[in-house]
Amino acid sequence: MIREKALRRLHIHGGGRRGAEAWPHVADPDAIFVSFPADASIADQAEELASEHRGERLLVFAHSIGAVPAVLAAHRLEVAGLVLLEPALYDIARGHAAVERHIGIVTEARARVAVGDLRGFWAIMRPLMFGGPFEAARWEDEQSLAARWAATNLPWGHGVRERMLDGIPTLVVTGGWNEEYEVIGEIIATRGAVHRILPGAQHRPQDLPGFADVVAEFETSLAGA
Known part of the structure; x- marks a missing residue:
């Protein structure tokens, strides 16, 4: 009798910690916790996942932009299930007003970086990402954070398509606070994914007490599949 491989939980971080x-x-x-190098491209991240974790039976958790390499690598791995938390899969939602607005603002901000205007970049990006206005008095303290955001990978332009999730049991958890992520969750749900909304923690629904119950329900469904 061949014993089934144990299920390991692989966690892929977003753009912060x-x-x-x-x-x-x-x-x-x-649990396995991925830690991509700060300068790793999305393609490099997907390749690392596919090469480092081949042969393991995985339940993959991916947060925000971490969902992009997770989806790109998924069919090269033995993925029993995929849990996407506020997935930044903008490629599958192009054309939607909220998504295009976000991409347009970021594109404008990155254009400021291209001409050496980091402060101008932050004046555009700070309200978009953190909800508060740019304040000149805080610029010295926030300059390093601005530089990090100016160099981070963008989550679109990587060829992600919703069909890449076909055949993979998927749970999408969003926070109910941002239309972009809700649209992405709805699109994935049309391909058969389960979409749950957990309000209260905005971009990090995994920090809520109810998240464990949602995941447990999903894992039960995998066992019965």
Whole structure:
């Protein structure tokens, strides 16, 4: 009798904290926490996932932009299930007004970086990403954060298509606070994914007490599939 491989939980961070620091509520001692190099491209990230975790039976958790390499690598891995948290899969939602507005603002901001105007970049990006206005008095403290955001990968332009999730049991969890992520969740749901909305933590629904119950329900469905 061939014993089925144990299911391991692989956690892929978003654009902020990396590794286990991005998942402070995970208590699984066997969990795997990815920590991509800061300068790794999306293509490099997808290749790392596919090469480093081939042969393992995985339940993959991916947050925000981490969903992009997760989806690109998924069919090269043995993925039993995929949990996408506020997935930044903008490529599958092109044309939607909220998504195009976001992309347009970021494109305008990046154009400021291209001419060496980091402060101008931050004046555009700070309200978009953090909800508060640019304040000259805080610029010195926020300059390094602005530089990091100016150099981070963009989550679109990578050829992600919703069909890439076909055949992979998928749970999408969004926070109900941002139309862009809700649209992406709805599109994925049309391909058969389960979409759950957990309000209260905005971009990090995984930090809410109810998240564990949603995941447990999803895992039960995998066992019965």
